[in-house]
Amino acid sequence: MTPTASIVFSGVAGWLSGARAADNASGPADAIARQNMLQLIHLRWIAVLGQVLTILAVHFSLGFKLPLAPMMLVLIGLVVLNLCSLLRLKRATPLGRYDLCLALALDTLALTAQLYLSGGATNPFTTLYLLHVILGAVLLEAWATWAIVALTSFCFILLVAFNRPIVATGLSDQAFFDMFLMGMLVGIVLDAVLLVTFVDRINANLRRHDARLAELRQRAAEETHIVRMGLLASGAAHELGTPLATLDVILGDWRRMPIFADQPDLLQELEDMRGEVQRCKTIVTGVLQSAGEARGGEVRASTLRAFLDEVVADWRATRGGEALTYETDLIAPTPIVAESTLKQVIHNVLDNALDASRQAGSGGARLWAGVRENRLLIEVEDDGPGFTDETLENFGKPYNSTKGRAGGGLGLFLVVNVLRKLGGRASAENLAEGGARVVLDLPLSSLEIGAPRG
Known part of the structure; x- marks a missing residue:
């Protein structure tokens, strides 16, 4: 059979068998x-x-x-x-x-x-x-x-x-009767075989249906959890605004006091404190702005390369110039919506990679981004101890963390859920040479201008 005939035959056989019949459900x-x-x-x-x-x-x-x-x-x-x-x-x-x-x-x-x-x-x-x-x-x-x-x-x-x-x-009467009994036997065996085969398949369909419903219930519970977290974060951001502003004013007054002006070491520490307060204020402002964008539906146009460059530059600026190796093969100016939630997702993954690398004493992380088959792939690697088997098995579930902190693991939980809302997915694996890799995979169509926001 020629390759063309084989392709045609497999296509006809697939159509007659109803392959992918549930895709239009x-x-x-x-x-x-x-x-x-x-x-x-x-x-x-x-x-x-x-x-x-x-x-x-x-x-x-x-x-x-x-x-x-x-x-x-x-x-x-x-x-x-x-x-x-x-x-x-x-x-x-x-x-x-x-x-x-x-x-x-x-x-x-x-x-x-x-x-x-x-x-x-x-x-x-x-x-x-x-x-x-x-x-x-x-x-x-x-x-x-x-x-x-x-x-x-x-x-x-x-x-x-x-x-x-x-x-x-x-045929004699006895031969006819014997043949009738043989036909009864064949009919009963055929009934039994077909019933066992197809009832088992139907039960498998029901089990898949139940599993799908359980998954949808789990997603609904996780999204409810995220909504509560979002409300708490927004409320906390409002509450933190006043004390942070007060701290900034006090530190500014201290900076002009003679006691600090005469001691360069204390003055440098004071400047570091003001820098950290400014960083906290920036984070609070970003939380409030993100909440406002989510309510108002405002979007900002950009290109994929410019957006990723901006994400990396912002992360480097707010992390005191921490070591980050950034590579990409993006060349074409692909227009997208600058999705603020995706930016936060990448920052969360980079923060986790940085923390893991610090545990190993290297203090660096690596990020690669590219497009494959109309899907955006972002890979973040670290030199840390890697994920435990339990963490990999429960990847993306809340409070699943290797850091041992109370309330830890929410970063990756948010990463998985945000990507899922954008039609993508996140996965993790340990590297053979040590360290771990987290892969963010989402369709470019979810970032296109005019695409529905999750």
């Missing part, structure tokens, strides 16, 4: 409904293939005369139904409460037609009715399940009332 409930519909589609493909093989074997090998034309017409109808079901899954419209019920009902009617054409109520494969009933009990609401029960019961009554015996040539 409008929510978790619709996703589980689409996955369940997909299980019915797979079961229908198996039914079509199995019926083709069974009909041909019974007609040509076992001496039974079957009406091939109408039976093949029913199979064509099942194929058309499957194709229509696949097209339905490609649409973004959510599956309704009647879609699965209608699919099972049509399968039941198709089975009834095939049974009528191949022996009616005496066909040993009437046990397949139980497959439809059990699948209905697993997939459908109570009223729909009882509707399937009523339909299968009515169809079997019709088979009894309008029984069409199958014609067998060259």
Whole structure:
């Protein structure tokens, strides 16, 4: 098979199997409904293939005369139904409460037609009715399940009332009875295998659905926690404004006193104190400005390279010129929104890297930024002792820190949640040569001008 033919074949096979059918889901409930519909589609493909093989074997090998034309017409109808079901899954419209019920009902009617054409109520494969009933009990609401029960019961009554015996040539009564028992055995085994296989798949869908709901609940709890932290930070910033201003005035008055002017060492320490107070005031102002931008929806346009250069320059300026190796391969002037929350995220990661490197006595950190496949990648490395296994396992959870401080670990918690709101993700790993790396990965589309802010 040529490479082109192989690609075409795999593409057709993927479409017929309904691959990625849940991508168009409008929510978790619709996703589980689409996955369940997909299980019915797979079961229908198996039914079509199995019926083709069974009909041909019974007609040509076992001496039974079957009406091939109408039976093949029913199979064509099942194929058309499957194709229509696949097209339905490609649409973004959510599956309704009647879609699965209608699919099972049509399968039941198709089975009834095939049974009528191949022996009616005496066909040993009437046990397949139980497959439809059990699948209905697993997939459908109570009223729909009882509707399937009523339909299968009515169809079997019709088979009894309008029984069409199958014609067998060259078979004795005992041979016919033995073959009937063998057919019953095959039907029961087939029921059991299909039920175990597909009910297990459906339960796996339900477990994924429950896991997704648990994840959404966890996110909601984390976002509520972040809102409370934001309110506390904003309130603290307002409260700190007055005492910081008072300290600045007092230190300014002390600076002009003769006792300090005559002692250069004390005067230098006083200047250092004023610098730290100014830094605190800058941080408080930044918190309040960020809160105002979040409420007012104001944005500032920039380019990706200029934004990252500004972030690094601001961090260096407020950290007393700490060692930071900054590299980037960004050349094209990509226009973006200068997202203040992303700036704070990068600062948090750099602060953590700096603290870790200080523990190892190196005192430096490294930052690399680049764009790969329309995604912004920012890697921050340090020379510290690295993350513990427990920290890596719980990366991004609140109060998960290697520093041993009460309330520690909130920085990375905020990093993970801010990136998630921007459609990105954060990951961490230990380096083979020592130290650790934190990778920030987010789509460029989330920073574009006009993109919805989280």
